Amino acid sequence: MLRPQAGACFALWPSSTVARVPHGSLRLGVFGGTFDPPHVGHLVTAINVRHALVLDTVLLMVANQPWQKLGSRPITSASQRLAMVRAAVADVPGLEAGDLEIVHGGPSYTADTLEALQRVHPGAQLFTIMGDDAAAHFYTWERYQQVAALSTLVVVDRPGNHVELPSGFDWERVEVPRLDVSSTDLRDRVVDGRPLDYLVTAPVLAMISELGLYQEGG
Numbered sequence: 001m002l003r004p005q006a007g008a009c010f011a012l013w014p015s016s017t018v019a020r021v022p023h024g025s026l027r028l029g030v031f032g033g034t035f036d037p038p039h040v041g042h043l044v045t046a047i048n049v050r051h052a053l054v055l056d057t058v059l060l061m062v063a064n065q066p067w068q069k070l071g072s073r074p075i076t077s078a079s080q081r082l083a084m085v086r087a088a089v090a091d092v093p094g095l096e097a098g099d100l101e102i103v104h105g106g107p108s109y110t111a112d113t114l115e116a117l118q119r120v121h122p123g124a125q126l127f128t129i130m131g132d133d134a135a136a137h138f139y140t141w142e143r144y145q146q147v148a149a150l151s152t153l154v155v156v157d158r159p160g161n162h163v164e165l166p167s168g169f170d171w172e173r174v175e176v177p178r179l180d181v182s183s184t185d186l187r188d189r190v191v192d193g194r195p196l197d198y199l200v201t202a203p204v205l206a207m208i209s210e211l212g213l214y215q216e217g218g
Protein backbone atom coordinates (compact mmCIF):
# COMPACT_ATOMS: atom_id res chain seq x y z
CA MET A 1 0.00 0.00 0.00
CA LEU A 2 1.19 3.49 -0.83
CA ARG A 3 1.23 5.20 2.54
CA PRO A 4 1.96 8.78 3.57
CA GLN A 5 5.41 9.23 5.04
CA ALA A 6 6.03 10.36 8.61
CA GLY A 7 4.56 13.75 9.47
CA ALA A 8 2.07 13.67 6.62
CA CYS A 9 -1.28 15.32 7.16
CA PHE A 10 -3.43 13.31 4.70
CA ALA A 11 -4.78 9.99 5.83
CA LEU A 12 -7.24 8.92 3.13
CA TRP A 13 -5.49 6.49 0.82
CA PRO A 14 -6.90 3.58 -1.14
CA SER A 15 -5.51 0.11 -0.62
CA SER A 16 -3.32 -1.53 -3.22
CA THR A 17 -0.94 -4.38 -3.80
CA VAL A 18 1.89 -2.21 -5.08
CA ALA A 19 5.43 -3.22 -4.15
CA ARG A 20 8.06 -0.53 -3.75
CA VAL A 21 10.68 -0.69 -6.52
CA PRO A 22 14.10 -0.94 -4.83
CA HIS A 23 15.74 2.42 -5.60
CA GLY A 24 16.17 5.76 -3.84
CA SER A 25 13.29 8.13 -3.36
CA LEU A 26 9.68 7.30 -4.13
CA ARG A 27 8.86 7.88 -7.80
CA LEU A 28 5.22 8.74 -8.08
CA GLY A 29 3.27 9.25 -11.29
CA VAL A 30 0.13 11.39 -11.26
CA PHE A 31 -2.18 10.63 -14.19
CA GLY A 32 -5.11 12.96 -13.72
CA GLY A 33 -8.43 12.71 -15.42
CA THR A 34 -12.16 13.07 -15.31
CA PHE A 35 -12.33 9.31 -16.00
CA ASP A 36 -15.96 9.44 -17.08
CA PRO A 37 -15.60 6.49 -17.53
CA PRO A 38 -12.07 5.06 -17.09
CA HIS A 39 -11.15 2.79 -20.02
CA VAL A 40 -8.44 0.47 -21.27
CA GLY A 41 -6.59 3.37 -22.95
CA HIS A 42 -6.06 4.93 -19.52
CA LEU A 43 -4.85 1.62 -18.05
CA VAL A 44 -2.49 0.77 -20.91
CA THR A 45 -1.05 4.29 -20.67
CA ALA A 46 -0.51 4.20 -16.92
CA ILE A 47 1.03 0.71 -16.98
CA ASN A 48 3.43 1.58 -19.79
CA VAL A 49 4.52 4.92 -18.33
CA ARG A 50 5.12 3.23 -14.98
CA HIS A 51 7.30 0.64 -16.72
CA ALA A 52 9.20 3.11 -18.94
CA LEU A 53 10.03 5.55 -16.14
CA VAL A 54 10.45 2.92 -13.40
CA LEU A 55 7.79 4.50 -11.20
CA ASP A 56 6.78 2.93 -7.92
CA THR A 57 3.14 3.86 -8.38
CA VAL A 58 0.94 5.69 -10.83
CA LEU A 59 -2.01 7.40 -9.19
CA LEU A 60 -5.04 7.76 -11.44
CA MET A 61 -6.08 11.02 -9.82
CA VAL A 62 -9.81 11.55 -10.15
CA ALA A 63 -10.70 15.21 -10.73
CA ASN A 64 -13.35 16.51 -8.35
CA GLN A 65 -14.46 19.38 -10.56
CA PRO A 66 -12.71 19.36 -13.95
CA TRP A 67 -13.14 23.14 -14.15
CA GLN A 68 -12.35 23.41 -17.86
CA LYS A 69 -15.17 20.94 -18.64
CA LEU A 70 -17.88 22.32 -16.36
CA GLY A 71 -21.00 23.31 -18.27
CA SER A 72 -20.01 21.42 -21.42
CA ARG A 73 -21.93 18.26 -20.47
CA PRO A 74 -23.32 16.53 -17.36
CA ILE A 75 -20.42 15.03 -15.43
CA THR A 76 -20.90 11.88 -13.37
CA SER A 77 -20.54 12.44 -9.62
CA ALA A 78 -16.99 12.38 -8.31
CA SER A 79 -17.77 9.48 -5.96
CA GLN A 80 -19.10 7.32 -8.80
CA ARG A 81 -16.10 8.13 -11.02
CA LEU A 82 -13.77 7.30 -8.13
CA ALA A 83 -15.59 4.00 -7.58
CA MET A 84 -15.13 3.13 -11.27
CA VAL A 85 -11.41 3.97 -11.19
CA ARG A 86 -10.94 1.92 -8.02
CA ALA A 87 -12.67 -1.00 -9.73
CA ALA A 88 -10.52 -0.55 -12.86
CA VAL A 89 -7.18 -0.65 -11.02
CA ALA A 90 -8.09 -3.13 -8.29
CA ASP A 91 -6.05 -5.98 -9.76
CA VAL A 92 -3.32 -3.96 -11.45
CA PRO A 93 -0.01 -3.85 -9.58
CA GLY A 94 1.45 -0.35 -9.34
CA LEU A 95 -1.74 1.53 -10.20
CA GLU A 96 -3.91 3.21 -7.60
CA ALA A 97 -6.97 5.42 -7.62
CA GLY A 98 -6.23 8.86 -6.19
CA ASP A 99 -8.93 10.60 -4.15
CA LEU A 100 -6.92 13.62 -3.06
CA GLU A 101 -8.75 16.08 -5.34
CA ILE A 102 -12.12 14.80 -4.15
CA VAL A 103 -11.06 15.03 -0.51
CA HIS A 104 -9.79 18.56 -1.21
CA GLY A 105 -13.10 19.52 -2.86
CA GLY A 106 -13.86 22.38 -5.25
CA PRO A 107 -12.19 22.85 -8.61
CA SER A 108 -9.26 20.52 -9.29
CA TYR A 109 -5.94 22.18 -9.91
CA THR A 110 -2.95 19.92 -10.49
CA ALA A 111 -0.64 22.43 -8.77
CA ASP A 112 -2.62 21.97 -5.52
CA THR A 113 -2.52 18.19 -5.91
CA LEU A 114 1.25 18.14 -6.36
CA GLU A 115 1.72 20.39 -3.33
CA ALA A 116 -0.42 18.03 -1.26
CA LEU A 117 1.52 14.99 -2.49
CA GLN A 118 4.77 16.71 -1.58
CA ARG A 119 3.50 17.20 1.96
CA VAL A 120 2.36 13.57 2.15
CA HIS A 121 5.52 12.14 0.58
CA PRO A 122 8.40 14.52 1.29
CA GLY A 123 11.33 13.83 -1.03
CA ALA A 124 9.25 11.91 -3.57
CA GLN A 125 9.88 12.54 -7.26
CA LEU A 126 6.60 13.48 -8.88
CA PHE A 127 5.69 12.91 -12.54
CA THR A 128 2.67 14.60 -14.09
CA ILE A 129 1.44 12.34 -16.88
CA MET A 130 -0.86 13.59 -19.63
CA GLY A 131 -2.06 12.75 -23.10
CA ASP A 132 -0.94 14.83 -26.07
CA ASP A 133 -4.17 16.82 -26.19
CA ALA A 134 -3.83 17.83 -22.55
CA ALA A 135 -0.12 18.57 -23.11
CA ALA A 136 -0.89 20.85 -26.06
CA HIS A 137 -3.09 22.95 -23.76
CA PHE A 138 -0.81 22.76 -20.74
CA TYR A 139 -0.26 26.52 -20.65
CA THR A 140 -4.00 27.01 -19.95
CA TRP A 141 -3.72 25.13 -16.66
CA GLU A 142 -3.97 27.02 -13.40
CA ARG A 143 -0.41 27.83 -12.18
CA TYR A 144 1.14 25.66 -14.87
CA GLN A 145 4.61 27.00 -14.05
CA GLN A 146 4.21 25.57 -10.56
CA VAL A 147 3.16 22.20 -12.01
CA ALA A 148 6.35 22.21 -14.10
CA ALA A 149 8.45 23.22 -11.10
CA LEU A 150 7.05 20.55 -8.79
CA SER A 151 7.09 17.61 -11.21
CA THR A 152 8.56 16.12 -14.33
CA LEU A 153 6.11 16.65 -17.20
CA VAL A 154 5.39 13.44 -19.07
CA VAL A 155 3.54 13.36 -22.38
CA VAL A 156 2.22 10.17 -23.84
CA ASP A 157 3.04 9.89 -27.51
CA ARG A 158 1.40 7.78 -30.14
CA PRO A 159 4.02 5.58 -31.85
CA GLY A 160 5.40 7.50 -34.84
CA ASN A 161 3.49 10.66 -33.97
CA HIS A 162 5.34 13.12 -31.76
CA VAL A 163 3.13 16.13 -31.16
CA GLU A 164 4.49 19.64 -30.91
CA LEU A 165 4.57 20.63 -27.25
CA PRO A 166 4.44 24.00 -25.52
CA SER A 167 8.01 25.26 -25.43
CA GLY A 168 9.96 26.33 -22.38
CA PHE A 169 9.41 23.09 -20.46
CA ASP A 170 11.44 19.89 -20.18
CA TRP A 171 9.06 17.24 -21.46
CA GLU A 172 9.66 13.55 -20.95
CA ARG A 173 8.10 11.64 -23.84
CA VAL A 174 6.87 8.09 -23.41
CA GLU A 175 5.60 6.13 -26.36
CA VAL A 176 2.72 3.81 -25.56
CA PRO A 177 0.51 1.71 -27.80
CA ARG A 178 -2.34 4.19 -28.13
CA LEU A 179 -5.76 2.61 -28.28
CA ASP A 180 -8.40 4.52 -30.18
CA VAL A 181 -10.90 4.59 -27.32
CA SER A 182 -12.33 7.66 -25.66
CA SER A 183 -14.69 8.34 -22.77
CA THR A 184 -16.87 10.38 -25.15
CA ASP A 185 -17.32 7.43 -27.50
CA LEU A 186 -18.05 5.10 -24.57
CA ARG A 187 -20.82 7.39 -23.30
CA ASP A 188 -22.28 7.53 -26.83
CA ARG A 189 -22.17 3.74 -26.98
CA VAL A 190 -24.36 3.48 -23.89
CA VAL A 191 -26.92 5.83 -25.46
CA ASP A 192 -26.89 3.88 -28.74
CA GLY A 193 -26.94 0.47 -27.04
CA ARG A 194 -23.60 -0.54 -28.58
CA PRO A 195 -21.26 -2.82 -26.58
CA LEU A 196 -18.53 -1.51 -24.28
CA ASP A 197 -17.02 -4.96 -23.68
CA TYR A 198 -13.20 -4.99 -23.55
CA LEU A 199 -13.07 -1.21 -23.97
CA VAL A 200 -13.62 -0.93 -20.22
CA THR A 201 -12.81 -3.63 -17.68
CA ALA A 202 -15.59 -6.04 -16.69
CA PRO A 203 -16.02 -4.53 -13.18
CA VAL A 204 -16.34 -1.03 -14.68
CA LEU A 205 -18.85 -2.32 -17.22
CA ALA A 206 -20.90 -3.90 -14.43
CA MET A 207 -20.82 -0.65 -12.47
CA ILE A 208 -21.99 1.44 -15.46
CA SER A 209 -24.87 -0.96 -15.92
CA GLU A 210 -25.82 -1.21 -12.22
CA LEU A 211 -25.71 2.56 -11.71
CA GLY A 212 -27.48 3.23 -14.99
CA LEU A 213 -24.79 5.71 -16.04
CA TYR A 214 -24.75 7.59 -19.37
CA GLN A 215 -28.28 6.56 -20.38
CA GLU A 216 -29.28 10.17 -20.96
CA GLY A 217 -26.28 11.02 -23.11
CA GLY A 218 -24.61 14.43 -23.01
Ligand code: NAP
Pocket (backbone or CB within 6 Å): 031, 032, 033, 034, 035, 036, 041, 042, 045, 061, 063, 066, 068, 069, 108, 109, 110, 111, 129, 130, 131, 132, 133, 134, 135, 140, 141, 142, 143, 156, 178, 179, 180, 181, 182, 183
Ligand atom coordinates in the same frame (compact mmCIF):
# COMPACT_ATOMS: atom_id res chain seq x y z
P1 NAP B 1 -9.83 12.48 -19.30
O1 NAP B 1 -10.60 12.86 -20.50
O2 NAP B 1 -10.44 11.55 -18.32
O3 NAP B 1 -8.42 11.93 -19.76
C1 NAP B 1 -7.43 11.65 -18.81
C2 NAP B 1 -6.10 11.51 -19.51
O4 NAP B 1 -6.13 10.33 -20.29
C3 NAP B 1 -5.80 12.68 -20.45
O5 NAP B 1 -4.46 13.05 -20.28
C4 NAP B 1 -6.06 12.05 -21.83
O6 NAP B 1 -5.23 12.58 -22.83
C5 NAP B 1 -5.68 10.62 -21.58
N1 NAP B 1 -6.32 9.69 -22.52
C6 NAP B 1 -7.61 9.67 -22.90
N2 NAP B 1 -7.83 8.66 -23.76
C7 NAP B 1 -6.65 8.03 -23.93
C8 NAP B 1 -6.22 6.90 -24.73
N3 NAP B 1 -7.07 6.23 -25.52
N4 NAP B 1 -4.93 6.54 -24.66
C9 NAP B 1 -4.07 7.24 -23.88
N5 NAP B 1 -4.41 8.31 -23.11
C10 NAP B 1 -5.69 8.69 -23.15
O7 NAP B 1 -9.41 13.74 -18.41
P2 NAP B 1 -9.37 15.31 -18.73
O8 NAP B 1 -10.66 15.87 -18.31
O9 NAP B 1 -8.84 15.56 -20.10
O10 NAP B 1 -8.30 15.81 -17.64
C11 NAP B 1 -6.93 15.54 -17.75
C12 NAP B 1 -6.22 16.05 -16.50
O11 NAP B 1 -5.75 17.35 -16.73
C13 NAP B 1 -7.07 16.12 -15.21
O12 NAP B 1 -6.29 15.66 -14.13
C14 NAP B 1 -7.32 17.58 -15.03
O13 NAP B 1 -7.47 17.97 -13.66
C15 NAP B 1 -6.03 18.10 -15.59
N6 NAP B 1 -6.20 19.51 -15.90
C16 NAP B 1 -5.71 20.38 -15.01
C17 NAP B 1 -5.91 21.71 -15.19
C18 NAP B 1 -5.34 22.65 -14.17
O14 NAP B 1 -5.70 23.77 -14.14
N7 NAP B 1 -4.44 22.23 -13.33
C19 NAP B 1 -6.59 22.17 -16.31
C20 NAP B 1 -7.08 21.22 -17.25
C21 NAP B 1 -6.89 19.88 -17.03
P3 NAP B 1 -5.79 13.63 -23.92
O15 NAP B 1 -5.95 14.90 -23.19
O16 NAP B 1 -4.71 13.66 -24.95
O17 NAP B 1 -7.10 13.10 -24.43
